[in-house]
Amino acid sequence: MADFDDISAQPQGDAPAGEALLPAWEGRAILLVDLDAFFASVEQLDHPGWRGKPVIVGGDPDKRGVVSTASYEARQYGVHSAMPSSQAKRLCPDAIWTKGRFDRYREMSNAIMETLHKETPFVQQVSIDEAFLDVTPNEVNREHPILVAQRIQRRVEELGVTCSVGVGTSKTVAKIASDMDKPRGLTAVFPGTEREFLSPLPVRTLSGIGAAAERKLKSAGIETLGDLADAGEERLVRLFGKNGRTMHIRASGGDDAPVEEDDEVKSVSNETSFAVDLVERDDIEAAINAMAAKVGRRLRRKGLAGHTLTLKLRFDDRSVRSAQRRLDAETDDDLAFTPLLFDLLDEIWRPGIPVRLVGVAISGFEREPATQEHLFELPEDAPTADQPKLSEEKRTKLLKATDKLKDRFGETAIRFGHEIKSAKKTTGSAAKNPADYK
Incomplete structure (x- = not known):
């Protein structure tokens, strides 16, 4: 795993000097672009007086509401998404509350997704504030994936919000990496280092493992992704059926799921x-x-x-x-x-x-x-x-x-x-x- 914030100050868009500081990248390169506290960031963008203050987008604290998004200022008080609004109000009584303007969030999301499509045709939007990109170097475009990620961060910031980016050889690794350094973070897991990166992380880190699966794994002595990879596919299939095979592949860093331009809507x-x-x-x-x-x-x-x-x-x-x-x-x-x-x-x-x-x-x-x-x-x-x-x-x-x-x-x-x-x-x-x- 590597953090490349120190290189981001250089003009990498056209500068070979920036690329010279980077280790070579061989093989697939997948980005996960995650917009930082997106709803709250848009509200702070549109309301300059709210910048630097705790902002909570969510339902009424007195009416069983839940938090949709909390700004990083509000997160310092322990507020997080999906928390009951009544609890968030107790933790951060001076927060600025808004129920949200979802047409505005969709408008901003669409503008950002358009920016991502200018980088590559292989974009898979997974939510209003997240998208995977395949920026694998090829014969036509050999630009280093780190430089692409940094340019995306600059262009998103020009639109008024920020994003964190994970870079890896698979969607699983890129997603986990994107959560490692927020806000404005850029974390890369280079080819060949996936196992080293994943092994110490708790099993709950892996997408698709919820509370029930976590309890079942821990009762079997499996607490980290390294334990999960070492458990073996057969054992995991006995515990979880066909999902066990998927868990094993992802924990081992072998996820080869493609970035699909459009998920089939079910x-x-x-x-x-x-x-x-x-x-x-x-x-x-x-x-x-x-x-x-x-x-x-x-x-x-x-x-x-x-x-x-x-x-x-x-x-x-x-x-x-x-x-x-x-x-x-x-x-x-x-x-x-x-x-x-x-x-x-x-x-x-x-x-x-x-x-x-x-x-x-x-x-x-x-x-x-x-x-x-x-x-x-x-x-x-x-x-x-x-x-x-x-x-x-x-x-x-x-x-x-x-x-x-x-x-x-x-x-x-x-x-x-x-x-x-x-x-x-x-x-x-x-x-x-x-x-x-x-």
Whole structure:
């Protein structure tokens, strides 16, 4: 592992002197670009008075909210992502709080991703604030990967935020390296040093190993990635099935997964938690309507239509239930599939049961562009909550018109009554789902 901050002061963009200070790089070169405290950094960029102060982007501390992102000033108090907002407020009572402006974050993310694509066509965005790049030297471009990473850092900073970069021979190594030095860090793991870099790290460092897997590994005497690599593939397969093989490969530094320009989207979903449990059916239907509207819009933005509809509920005892329906024809029309969600509601909810979270998803996408037929034999006059009865043609025109207005003026430019009603009851928290920001 090496830190190259000392070289970054030199003009490496065109300077061979900078490259002369670097060890040669042979083989694959993968970067993981991770935007530092991204949501909070954008807020500090747009609000100069907030710079240098603790800023927390997240849900209401008094309404079961969670922290989406905390600035590094707030992190000094122990605040971190996914922490309950109430706890964050106790740790950092003087923080500046904001619920976030996700259209603005997406705008900035898109500008940064455009910058990354200027470096290489092999870019895989994995979330709104992270992307892998393949910058392997070749016969056409022999530029050292470290110099590419440093130029990316400068260009991102010119846009007003900063990033940390991990450089390695695989996605696994690059991802772990990117977390080693934040903010504005650049950590490189040179070819042949992967095992040395990975071995002392705790097993939880490896992507895909959560709390349950960590407990299982520790009970088997496996605590570091070096232990994991030494455990052998057969033993890990006995413990974890086919995932054991993946663990062994990654812990050994042998991950050869390619940087894919676009991950195949498996589902488009949206869910939200509520500050006060929903008990009345009208309120739950309004929430379903609001989630369905967001899913429909994201489907149309991506040019996707799916066959499988899912409704998810979390109750006040934190138990979760879901119901699915396979549709006869693919759809991206939330005005049409919302009534079917109400049918699914009857399968998993009974009057009087408090609901804490509502989620809606569409999956089962065709590989070729979908052709929408008459949707599930739905009657043309089927009503949806507070929306008027519309024919398929009128629904299509309405959706196109609202999409156009939201594209131009923002997501809140026009909203149905159910969306306003539901928004007033939410915690204000949001997740960094990659599918939601592309």
